[in-house]
Amino acid sequence: MRGVVLDDLRDPTGTGDPGFDRRVREVLDGGPAEDAGELYEEAVGRFGADHHDALTLRVHTALRQERQGDPAGAAIALSGAAGQLSDSVGPLHPHMLALQAETARLWGECDLTDLAADSYERLAETTAQARGADNPGALAAYERFSWWTGKTDRVGRAVEAYTELLTRQRRALGPNHEDVLETRTELIRWHAQAGDPTGAARACADQVAARARVHGPDHPDTLAARVQLVRWCSEAGDEAGAVRACAELLAARELSRPPHHREVLNTRRLLARHRIGAGDLLAAERDYEELLPDLERHLPVDHRLTLLARADHARLMFLLGETDTAKAGIEERIEDLERVLGAGHESTVTARFLLAATRVTVGDLEGAVTEAEALLPELSERYGDDHHTTLFARAHVLEARGDSAAIGLYRELCERWTPVLGPTHPNVLLVRLRLATEGDLGKDGRRHLSALFEEFRRALGSTHGLTVMFRALLITLRSDEATALAELGDLYRTCAQTLGPDAPGTRAALEAYTEWRELVLGDRTRRSA
Numbered sequence: 001m002r003g004v005v006l007d008d009l010r011d012p013t014g015t016g017d018p019g020f021d022r023r024v025r026e027v028l029d030g031g032p033a034e035d036a037g038e039l040y041e042e043a044v045g046r047f048g049a050d051h052h053d054a055l056t057l058r059v060h061t062a063l064r065q066e067r068q069g070d071p072a073g074a075a076i077a078l079s080g081a082a083g084q085l086s087d088s089v090g091p092l093h094p095h096m097l098a099l100q101a102e103t104a105r106l107w108g109e110c111d112l113t114d115l116a117a118d119s120y121e122r123l124a125e126t127t128a129q130a131r132g133a134d135n136p137g138a139l140a141a142y143e144r145f146s147w148w149t150g151k152t153d154r155v156g157r158a159v160e161a162y163t164e165l166l167t168r169q170r171r172a173l174g175p176n177h178e179d180v181l182e183t184r185t186e187l188i189r190w191h192a193q194a195g196d197p198t199g200a201a202r203a204c205a206d207q208v209a210a211r212a213r214v215h216g217p218d219h220p221d222t223l224a225a226r227v228q229l230v231r232w233c234s235e236a237g238d239e240a241g242a243v244r245a246c247a248e249l250l251a252a253r254e255l256s257r258p259p260h261h262r263e264v265l266n267t268r269r270l271l272a273r274h275r276i277g278a279g280d281l282l283a284a285e286r287d288y289e290e291l292l293p294d295l296e297r298h299l300p301v302d303h304r305l306t307l308l309a310r311a312d313h314a315r316l317m318f319l320l321g322e323t324d325t326a327k328a329g330i331e332e333r334i335e336d337l338e339r340v341l342g343a344g345h346e347s348t349v350t351a352r353f354l355l356a357a358t359r360v361t362v363g364d365l366e367g368a369v370t371e372a373e374a375l376l377p378e379l380s381e382r383y384g385d386d387h388h389t390t391l392f393a394r395a396h397v398l399e400a401r402g403d404s405a406a407i408g409l410y411r412e413l414c415e416r417w418t419p420v421l422g423p424t425h426p427n428v429l430l431v432r433l434r435l436a437t438e439g440d441l442g443k444d445g446r447r448h449l450s451a452l453f454e455e456f457r458r459a460l461g462s463t464h465g466l467t468v469m470f471r472a473l474l475i476t477l478r479s480d481e482a483t484a485l486a487e488l489g490d491l492y493r494t495c496a497q498t499l500g501p502d503a504p505g506t507r508a509a510l511e512a513y514t515e516w517r518e519l520v521l522g523d524r525t526r527r528s529a
Contacts, residue, residue, distance in 0.1 A: 012053040015043070024053055028060055036061050055081070055095055059102060066106060075106035075115075092130035097137070100126065104144065113151040120145035134172035139179075142168060146186070155194040162187040176214045181207065181221075188228065197235035204229040208245075218255040226252060230270065239277035246271040260298040262305065265291070269309045276316050285320070288313045302336045311337060311347040318354050321459075323426045324504070327358035349378055353389045360396070361426040362465060363508055369400040388416040407438055424459035426466055433470065446477065465504030468495060472512030481520045488513040 012028070014021050020042075027036045036057055043054035058081045062074040082099040090096070104119035124141035131138060146161035166187055169180045184207045191200035208229050211222040226249040233241035250267045257264045272287035292313065295306045310333050317326035330351045337348045356371035372393035379390040395409035414431045421428050429452075436449055453474060456467045468491070475487045492509040499506050 012056045015047055015051070015053050017046075020046075021053075024057065027057070036064070050093075050095065052095070055099070059099070062102070062106075066109065071106045071109040072112070075103050075110065078103045078106065091126055094130075097123065097127055097130060101141070104141075108144075108148060113148055117145055117148035117152055120148055133168060139165075139168060139172060143179075143183070146183075150186075150190060150193075155190060158190045159187070159194050159196070159199070162190055175210060181210055181214070184210070188232070192232070197232050198238075201229065201232035201236045201238065201241065204232050217252045223249065223252060230274070234274060234277065239274055239279075242274040243271065243278050243280070246274050260294065262299070265295060265298065266305050268294075269305060269312070272309070272316075273312050276312065276319065281316060281320055284316055288316065302340055304340055307333060307337050307340055308347055311351050314354055315350060318358065319421065321421070321425050323358045323361040326354055327362065330355045330358070344378070346382075349375070349382060350389075353379065353393070356396075357392060357427055360430060362504055363469060363511060365396075365400075369396050372396045373400075388413060388420075391416065407435070410434055424455055426460065429456055429459065429466065437473075449474065449477070463495070463499055463503070463505045465508040468505040469508040469512065472509060472516075476512075476516060481516075485513075485516055485520050488516050 012021065012024050015024075020039075023035070024039060024043075027039055040054060040057040040061065043051060043057055047054055049055075059078065062077040062081075065071070065074040065077065078099055082096060082103065086096055100119065100123040104116055104123055107119050108116040110116075120141055124138055124145050127135060127138040127141050142161075142165050146158065146165050149161045150158040162183060166180065166183045169177065169183055173180055184203055188200050188203045188207065191197070191203060204225060207225045208222065211219065211225045215222050226245060229245040230242050230249060233239070233245055246267065250264070250271055253261075253264050253267050268287065268291050272284045272291060275281075275284035275287060288309070291309060295303070295309055299306050310329060314326045314329040314333075317323070317329065334348075334351055334355060337345070337351055341348050343349075352371060352375050356368045356375065359365075359368040359371065376390070376393040376397060379387065379393055383390055385391075385394075391409050391413040395406045395413060398409065399406035410431050414428065414435060417425070417428050417431065423429075423432070432452060433456075436445070436452055453467075453470050456464075456470050460467050462468075472488055472491060475491070476484045478484075488509070492506070492513045495503065495506040495509045
């Protein structure tokens with residue numbers, strides 16, 4: 001409470017007795033502790049326990065205890081003095097407030113957080129009663145109470161305390177006072193500590209408005225508040241709010257920074273990322289079309305910001321169903337991501353998951369399973385067993401091991417993915433196909449497969465590798481071995497002529513034809529033997 005407008009009991013005011021005053025000064029300047037005790041008793045007898053200099057001697061004795069390494073003993077001594085004094089002058093006397101302030105400070109020096117918080121709370125209440133709730137001393141005491149309450153780890157109570165302090169300060173000091181801004185910063189921190197990102201975002205929005213009024217839109221403190229607002233909107237699940245806050249942050253940065261400045265480029269990256277989170281994928285795609293060339297012009301290809309942007313762009317391509325583009329982008333940068341960001345960085349882990357997921361869509365099941373098996377422990381630890389990435393990895397690993405539990409995971413994965421990616425996303429279509437082939441493949445089952453094939457064809461096109469793969473599956477289900485082998489050969493030749501020998505559809509047709517040929521020839525060899 002130093003600096004607070006309360007009576008200062010550290011210095012004597014004089015008793016009117018020059019000799020006694022000289023002895024008091026000698027004790028305060030370093031005289032023996034015994035002399036201080038004797039003088040205190042004499043002062044009480046001559047002038048009363050509530051005389052300023054008697055209290056000064058009592059405070060001096062207590063503070064000497066503190067200097068000797070016993071702040072708890074000093075606090076106890078001052079508490080006793082306050083109890084004696086209260087009987088004669090009442091709890092609201094200025095001397096009482098000063099003693100309470102010293103006692104609260106000493107409990108804090110002992111790191112007895114609960115006692116410090118409780119002492120400052122009582123001091124704030126009594127100071128408010130004595131001098132008004134808007135008195136600087138009352139506000140300072142309540143600020144210390146709020147701070148020490150936070151030190152007790154009572155985070156909910158700390159939020160309440162700082163909320164009340166903010167209300168009092170705004171009323172007494174006005175909304176633009178620096179103390180009000182600092183208190184709001186603390187309130188944001190404690191909302192976050194309490195696991196309340198919505199409250200933190202709400203306080204951040206007020207802070208941004210206040211900082212902009214006081215310092216201007218592009219002041220470092222205003223920009224820092226805007227960065228916090230973006231973060232807490234996102235943490236609260238309000239990605240649309242994060243997009244608005246990020247767009248305003250970008251406009252503010254561009255007031256004082258050139259377009260190629262790293263802070264501007266990074267804010268553009270964050271804006272595109274939050275647009276993905278908000279579901280505005282087309283706007284995010286436009287952002288990346290402009291951002292990625294600028295990053296390549298002004299930053300190295302393996303710069304952290306460039307890699308983060310490319311990883312997010314690959315994720316966007318995956319969400320849009322452009323799995324081939326996503327796969328190519330990840331394969332090009334996965335080594336840089338692991339080297340620069342680290343194998344455990346969230347963007348690297350996400351990129352590895354996307355690599356496994358996109359390998360499935362090009363028929364590289366072996367590569368997908370290998371990646372999924374290596375990644376599964378990290379996904380489980382980071383996101384939990386119910387997260388869609390973990391479900392994907394575990395389902396493919398179990399299926400590769402021949403474990404029937406994979407089907408249940410595929411069902412759950414389909415339920416999670418369909419609302420997010422859509423029913424005709426390549427990966428969702430594959431999961432739906434896997435589930436469809438698990439059931440009865442009689443007349444109804446084949447009718448369902450035919451309807452699903454039409455969805456493949458409409459969504460991906462007739463020449464897409466997955467559509468060709470599905471068509472090959474239908475051929476093997478509907479025809480006898482010899483006919484199926486002939487039709488698969490025709491399918492391969494048609495794809496090679498129309499798509500080219502290296503097209504995904506051609507490779508899918510060739511793989512189906514080769515596998516079926518080996519199966520048919522193997523059966524014939526066994527029968528002849």
